[in-house]
Each structure stands twice: as C-alpha cells, then as structure tokens.
Amino acid sequence: MRFFLISLVFLLVGCASYPKKNGFVRVEDSDRPIQNPYFSDTLVDYIYKAKIDVFDKSFGGILVLKKLGPASHRIAFTTEMGNTLFDFSFLNDGFKVNRILKELDRKILINILRKDFTALIREQNSILEQYQKESESLKKATILGKEHYYLYQNNRLAQIVRIGKGTPKVVFLFFEINDNIAQQIKITHYNFKLTIALKAIID
Amino acid sequence: MLKRIFSFLPIRPEGILTFNLLCYLFFSGTAFAQVKMSTAEATALRTKVKAQAKITTTVSSDFTQYKHLDFLSNDIESKGTLAFKAPDIVKWEYTTPFSYAVLFKDEKLFINDNGAKSDMDLGSNKVFKQLNQLITASIRGDMFDDTAFEINYFIKEDNSLVHFMPKDEQFATFIKAFHISFNAVGEVEEVKMIEPSDDYTQIIFSNRTLNQPLPDAVFSH
Numbered sequence: 001m002r003f004f005l006i007s008l009v010f011l012l013v014g015c016a017s018y019p020k021k022n023g024f025v026r027v028e029d030s031d032r033p034i035q036n037p038y039f040s041d042t043l044v045d046y047i048y049k050a051k052i053d054v055f056d057k058s059f060g061g062i063l064v065l066k067k068l069g070p071a072s073h074r075i076a077f078t079t080e081m082g083n084t085l086f087d088f089s090f091l092n093d094g095f096k097v098n099r100i101l102k103e104l105d106r107k108i109l110i111n112i113l114r115k116d117f118t119a120l121i122r123e124q125n126s127i128l129e130q131y132q133k134e135s136e137s138l139k140k141a142t143i144l145g146k147e148h149y150y151l152y153q154n155n156r157l158a159q160i161v162r163i164g165k166g167t168p169k170v171v172f173l174f175f176e177i178n179d180n181i182a183q184q185i186k187i188t189h190y191n192f193k194l195t196i197a198l199k200a201i202i203d
Numbered sequence: 204m205l206k207r208i209f210s211f212l213p214i215r216p217e218g219i220l221t222f223n224l225l226c227y228l229f230f231s232g233t234a235f236a237q238v239k240m241s242t243a244e245a246t247a248l249r250t251k252v253k254a255q256a257k258i259t260t261t262v263s264s265d266f267t268q269y270k271h272l273d274f275l276s277n278d279i280e281s282k283g284t285l286a287f288k289a290p291d292i293v294k295w296e297y298t299t300p301f302s303y304a305v306l307f308k309d310e311k312l313f314i315n316d317n318g319a320k321s322d323m324d325l326g327s328n329k330v331f332k333q334l335n336q337l338i339t340a341s342i343r344g345d346m347f348d349d350t351a352f353e354i355n356y357f358i359k360e361d362n363s364l365v366h367f368m369p370k371d372e373q374f375a376t377f378i379k380a381f382h383i384s385f386n387a388v389g390e391v392e393e394v395k396m397i398e399p400s401d402d403y404t405q406i407i408f409s410n411r412t413l414n415q416p417l418p419d420a421v422f423s424h
C-alpha cells in the first residue's frame with residue numbers, strides 16, 4: 001500500500017505541469033505580450049564568439065545576429081578567419097537558408113538550428129498562461145507550435161525553456177545582461193548532447 | 204544520424220573561396236582607379252614576387268581583419284599576429300577581441316581556442332591540403348598558378364593588385380576570389396577573400412618583419 005501511495009505521488013508529480021513542478025502558482029495573465037529585448041534593436045550588430053559542443057566534438061566560430069525589421073532577423077555563423085558556414089533569414093515563423101556549407105547542409109541540423117534561433121530571437125509572443133513565485137514570473141507561449149516558458153527574474157528575461165512531455169528539452173539561459181544585451185547566452189539540449197555557448201564581443 | 208552529421212565538424216573550412224563578374228564591375232567603379240597591367244608588367248610582377256618569396260625564410264607581422272557581411276552596420280574587426288617559417292609553417296594568432304590561434308604545421312591543423320586545444324590531420328583532406336598550400340602561398344605572394352587560378356593583374360596607385368579566381372569548382376563554392384595587394388618590393392600588403400555571396404574577409408598586414416629568426420616556441424601548439 002505504501003509503495004502504491006509513493007508510486008501515485010511520483011505519478012502525480014510526474015504528470016504535473018512544468019510550472020507546478022517548479023513551485024509556481026497560476027496568476028491572472030498580463031495584458032502585455034511577452035518581450036524578449038535581447039535582439040530587438042535594428043541599430044545593433046549582435047556579435048558573439050560561439051563555442052559549440054556536440055557529442056564528443058567541440059568547435060568555435062562567430063555568430064552574428066541582426067534585426068532587420070519587425071519580426072525579421074538575419075543570423076550568420078562564420079569561422080574566426082571569416083568564412084561563412086551558414087547564413088539564415090527569419091521572418092515571423094518563416095525561414096530561409098541564404099547559404100550553408102555543403103557539409104552542413106543536412107535537414108535535421110538545419111531544423112535544430114531553425115527551432116533554436118527562432119526561439120532565441122522571437123521578440124514578442126502572446127501569453128497563454130502566467131505563473132508567479134516570489135519575484136519570478138513564468139509565462140507560457142508557443143514557438144513554432146512547441147510549448148515554451150519564459151522565466152523572468154525581477155522582470156528581466158533569464159530563461160526560455162522548451163517543454164516536451166512536461167520536461168525541459170532545450171533551455172536558453174541569458175546572463176550578464178547589460179543595456180538589453182545578453183553578454184552571455186547558453187543553449188542546452190537535454191534530449192541529446194548539444195550545447196551552444198555565446199559570449200558577446202564588445203567593440 | 205545526427206552524430207554522423209556532426210562527425211566531420213572538426214574540419215574547419217577556413218578560407219574556402221569564388222568569383223563573379225560583379226566584383227570586376229564593383230571594383231572598377233571605385234574611387235581608386237585600377238588599371239589592367241600589360242603582359243610585360245604582369246610578368247615583371249610575377250618575377251619580383253617569386254624572387255621575394257624565394258628569399259623569405261620567416262615573416263612576422265601584425266594584422267587587422269575586417270569581416271564584411273552586407274547586412275551588418277559595421278565590419279567585424281579583429282587583430283592579431285602572423286608568423287611564417289619557410290617552407291610551410293604558418294600561425295595566425297588573434298588577440299582581440301578574442302583569443303584564438305590556428306597553426307598549420309606538418310600537414311596538420313592545430314587550433315587553440317582560448318585555451319581549448321584541438322587538431323586535425325590535413326593529409327587526408329584534399330580541400331584542406333589545398334587551403335594550407337594557398338594560405339602559405341598567399342603569405343609569400345607566390346600563388347601564380349595558372350592551372351589552379353584564373354589570374355588578372357592590375358595597377359592600383361603605387362601597388363599591384365592581383366585577382367585569383369579558383370578553377371576548382373569545389374573550392375570555388377567556398378571562396379570565389381582572392382585579391383592580393385603587393386607593395387613596390389613585392390611583399391603582400393593585403394589579402395581579400397571574397398565569398399560567393401560577395402561578403403568578404405579583408406586582412407591588412409602591418410609592422411612586417413622579414414627573415415628575423417623566430418623561436419620554435421612561436422610555432423608550438
């Protein structure tokens with residue numbers, strides 16, 4: 001019986017939503033849409049040194065992000081010596097490959113990058129549900145049809161979490177925020193070994 | 204599946220370079236007029252550069268790199284030092300705004316990315332072997348290979364400007380043209396690598412020192 005109860009508790013916790021599991025309480029939704037300010041200025045060239053760890057491989061390069069207009073971004077990745085490895089355009093949910101190195105031109109890889117970058121740069125999003133825990137708020141939204149949670153700490157966007165079957169699949173961490181620029185960003189995938197660490201390059 | 208896709212990744216296509224007519228149109232329209240060399244002038248330049256390359260045993264130089272992407276407001280600027288030792292050891296070391304070094308030595312490519320070290324064998328990779336040769340040749344300026352490039356010669360102010368368009372189709376999907384500027388004595392002053400999209404990387408050399416002994420430590424990984 002005791003085993004059954006413990007199992008039941010686990011089962012219930014296991015089925016609990018992501019906010020509940022993390023101790024958040026549902027509150028009334030805000031009227032204002034979700035804002036991600038980190039790639040929102042058309043006057044800024046967002047340049048990051050990138051380190052990508054995938055399975056047992058590690059490689060680096062320069063990731064360049066530019067807002068071109070409302071819901072329109074361009075993202076390119078080059079080697080340190082300047083050779084472009086890929087160059088993508090994003091417009092709302094739309095996506096275009098401007099250029100990709102032949103060896104990287106694989107649908108599965110392009111899909112991962114598309115999903116990650118769309119979540120990274122999406123500037124506004126509608127709130128589906130809102131939760132609160134002390135000074136933290138959690139806002140549910142969808143990106144490309146997938147469930148995501150935006151975590152704000154003291155009204156500052158600290159994390160975006162993509163959820164699959166109630167558990168985090170991909171986590172985007174923003175830290176060292178300075179004048180609406182995230183000096184450091186870390187994207188971690190939990191269903192396979194892939195992390196992308198970005199460090200802003202200051203002029 | 205995914206693992207297999209990523210398995211090639213240490214292969215870093217540094218410098219993969221292509222050409223098109225627009226370059227000519229663009230450059231011929233700029234304020235600094237460039238005039239096509241006569242055959243005799245081109246031959247004289249080749250002779251001068253080859254002679255210069257032949258007596259070059261070491262080179263050390265500072266460089267400033269400008270990465271131009273058309274959609275950016277400003278070029279991405281980085282700086283560092285270059286060391287070359289004949290016949291074919293080259294080290295590019297970026298110091299600002301990040302720390303990154305790439306060393307071509309013994310048919311291998313060694314990378315030191317802010318302390319994280321890796322290497323790869325160039326011997327098995329045709330494109331990288333070509334690239335290594337090309338980087339070495341471009342430092343010395345000695346890449347006048349008509350079988351590998353379509354070559355055009357220009358006079359630009361006091362300097363010579365040579366356009367190299369790779370003939371190899373695979374290579375041309377990386378870089379469509381190299382534009383190399385030589386000073387009056389036939390040393391390389393500037394290298395511009397133009398991508399098929401017309402985005403480019405421009406490297407300008409300064410404080411160049413020729414044939415001074417370079418300690419082995421400079422070329423250690």
